[in-house]
Amino acid sequence: MAEERWIPETLFDDLGFRMSFKVDRVLYELQTEHQHLVLFEQPFFGKMLMLDGATQISKRDEFIYQEMMSHVPLFAHGAARDVLIIGGGDCGIAEEVLKHRSVKRLTQVEIDAKVIEFSREHFPEFTGPVFSDNRFESVIDDGAKYVARTDRRFDVIIVDSTDPQGPGKILFGEKFYAGCRRCLKKGGVLVTQNGVPFFQNNELTSTMSKFRRLFADATCYVAAIPVYVGGHMAMGFATDNKRLRRHPVKTIAQRYRKAGSFSTKYWTPEVHVAAFAQPRFIAEAVAKAKGL
Ligand code: SAM
Numbered sequence: 001m002a003e004e005r006w007i008p009e010t011l012f013d014d015l016g017f018r019m020s021f022k023v024d025r026v027l028y029e030l031q032t033e034h035q036h037l038v039l040f041e042q043p044f045f046g047k048m049l050m051l052d053g054a055t056q057i058s059k060r061d062e063f064i065y066q067e068m069m070s071h072v073p074l075f076a077h078g079a080a081r082d083v084l085i086i087g088g089g090d091c092g093i094a095e096e097v098l099k100h101r102s103v104k105r106l107t108q109v110e111i112d113a114k115v116i117e118f119s120r121e122h123f124p125e126f127t128g129p130v131f132s133d134n135r136f137e138s139v140i141d142d143g144a145k146y147v148a149r150t151d152r153r154f155d156v157i158i159v160d161s162t163d164p165q166g167p168g169k170i171l172f173g174e175k176f177y178a179g180c181r182r183c184l185k186k187g188g189v190l191v192t193q194n195g196v197p198f199f200q201n202n203e204l205t206s207t208m209s210k211f212r213r214l215f216a217d218a219t220c221y222v223a224a225i226p227v228y229v230g231g232h233m234a235m236g237f238a239t240d241n242k243r244l245r246r247h248p249v250k251t252i253a254q255r256y257r258k259a260g261s262f263s264t265k266y267w268t269p270e271v272h273v274a275a276f277a278q279p280r281f282i283a284e285a286v287a288k289a290k291g292l
Contacts, residue, residue, distance in 0.1 A: 010053035086143035089115030147179030196230035
């Protein structure tokens with residue numbers, strides 16, 4: 001009888017706790033040029049991807065994160081044509097972005113070609129529609145180098161990165177955020193994954209203090225994603241257009257209808273607007289980080 005394997009998430013070792021996942025089958029395991037990658041079947045969460053001991057995606061609840069990282073900035077903007085994704089190698093967010101007919105060009109800059117390669121094999125539900133869409137462009141590069149060099153300009157930039165460790169560390173730096181600001185068109189918006197404030201408070205507050213120096217309006221919105229243990233996940237939201245996060249449900253619902261009311265499992269116009277209502281401990285951390 002083969003010994004049972006459990007894979008631990010080591011992201012919170014410094015907090016003295018670990019979450020472990022029972023493994024039905026390891027589908028793919030590799031030390032790439034950039035990080036340790038393991039993809040496995042889990043009895044409850046289904047297919048799960050871990051990079052350097054941190055959970056990236058589970059098939060059971062990926063829709064929450066992917067929908068909130070894509071539809072909130074796109075419907076807040078209302079007329080986005082050019083979109084940039086930094087990271088996002090599993091293509092889950094790209095698939096959601098391409099549901100928006102207004103989007104004319106989507107560029108994804110992922111550092112690790114291996115993540116794309118195995119996602120084409122193991123996440124065809126994402127990569128299939130994405131790679132067959134001629135609006136999509138896949139670039140293998142360090143996102144920080146790309147935003148520092150490109151002469152392209154974008155309406156929306158979505159940073160679907162790993163946590164601030166290994167190759168993802170540079171994507172939490174002020175230089176990178178300044179590079180994103182340089183690439184944004186007037187009135188454009190930048191969103192970032194900022195971890196789970198209850199356990200990763202600094203991952204949010206350090207970003208908020210940098211955003212405050214670069215953008216007229218900086219805040220975060222939240223969603224609860226079961227596999228990212230710890231309650232609310234925070235998504236950074238930065239723009240020079242202060243109206244973007246203040247649209248009423250009526251406006252977002254109109255834009256959703258105009259976009260063809262495509263299917264979603266988590267995002268709704270009401271959830272969109274409510275997501276900017278931060279629980280007090282998060283609102284206080286954000287205010288303090290912004291020196292308010
Ligand atoms: N949703 C996940 C999370 O919240 O942790 C992130 C998923 S996505 C798979 C993260 C991607 O960011 C990975 O494929 C990783 O290779 C990519 N990445 C990390 N650092 C990067 C960098 N400097 N430039 C571009 N992509 C990067």
